[in-house]
Amino acid sequence: MTLRTLGLTLLGAAGLLALPACQKESAPPPPAAPTAAEQPSVRAPEAREHAATPIQDPNAPAAAPEAVAAPPGRGVVRGTVTFTGAVPAPAELPPSSDAACEGRAPDAPVQAKGGKLANVLVRVRGTVPGSVATPTAPVMVDQSKCTYVPRVQGALVGQPVLFKNSDGTLHNTRGMAGKKAAFNIAQPPAGTPVQKPLPTDSDVLKLKCDIHPWMTAYVVSNPNPFFVTTGEDGAFTLQGLPAGTYTVEAWHETLGTKTAEVIVKDDAPAEASFAFSMADASATK
Template sequence: MKLRMLGVAVLGAVGLSALPACDDEAAPTRQAAPAASKAAPKPTAAVEPAPQPLTGGGTVRGAISFKGVPPTPAAVAPSDDPACDGMASSEQSVRVKDGKLENVLVRVRGLVPGPRPTQPVVIDQHQCTYLPRVQGATVGQPLLVKNSDGTLHNARAVAGTKSLFNVAQPPHGKAVQRNLPADVELVRLKCDIHPWMAAWVVVNPNRFFATSGADGSFAIEHLPAGTYTLEAWHETLGIRTAEITLKEGETVSASFEFSAPAPASALGGVK
């Protein structure tokens, strides 16, 4: 009796131990989930490297003075457009303070080796005024015109008598970018809605130029050593020139003096 009971116990143990093996054989084979396919990398737009900062060379520093009594600026009729609040009440072409003349573009004439900037030259419309009024650009630089005013402007660019573009800009509208023709040397911007608005861009074959500030001062830095012709241009007073010779690491002084307005035939021109 004891032997029979032992046999039953042994068989039961054997049977139970065999069950997991039977289950494993009966279960369907599980296949590993396929690896997620790697998405092809998205093409990235080529990023134009930032222009290398200029180094070396020398510096030209100077001041623009005005001799005599400056002309009395004409009054500008006040605008009933609230967006124009804060605008100047007089014509701004000749700005003289303590005998120093503002907004004179001083540039190095001719070709000068070195990289040219590619970022746009920016002009903003603020309080119904173009800012800055006078600035330089290199050949190939685009022009970007912004409207920071809460009113409608139209930006009309002309070179001499030739119209370059004329675009309407709604209040706080999107900036407008335009390329300038390669043969253009002087661009004037104006707004037909607000006729007192004016700005000038002098286009130069090199990047060595500067505009005189309210104190008449200007500085052109990192100009390679050499002998150059400097030209000082003013929108109504004409042109002055000077010759300089610059050595590596040297700072030279160059000053210009303006007086009475030039004859009408010379106004608005760049030689």
């Protein structure tokens, strides 16, 4: 081998040895770790489940049903429910040795004062065009001092009812749809509230307690959100109706029903009034 050939061979070997080192030095640096602001938000599975299923406080009052109208109505129906004649005396309740029943209210289906009738469910009958009602929470019936509270209330079709026992005694809640038993649940003191669906074969759910037989209440279901229960002043207001002609009904547990046809406009409230007397009670028997 000549000296020139040997020199070229050694030079080539040195170049091959230097090649990996060059490649190593020219390799790109590893990516930097993301900062706290760039870190993706990750929640534990149990946190996601808790966020997806919020716990509802049974002591909280039932939220009003959410009504979405398309287009939104601006019509109003208002009026008063009156009672003429002598108001019947409350029924005498049998004595009770149950301390939880002390202070109970008398059983008075007809509650009228100054000619104004309370506990009347006033509602728009049938469906309302352009109005979609979605129940967002159950309506609640409490048992306090051996009395159902409230005695009369409305609910949307498909809206459940939550039954709560605030008394320190045992109750049972028997639901009747007409003459048919819808359910019968026992509710011990301080027990967990029980939720039940409204019956589909009747729009009036009557509630009774077999342990305390004077206890009575009603939940009236309606296909639209335009309903309200009158207070001591007998007044009612239905708001948010689209313009049109409607049948407004006043329902009472013993005095029956009365209806009125109203024409609702956007620019002026419609008036509707209902008058009851004890003669209506005999007519419903």
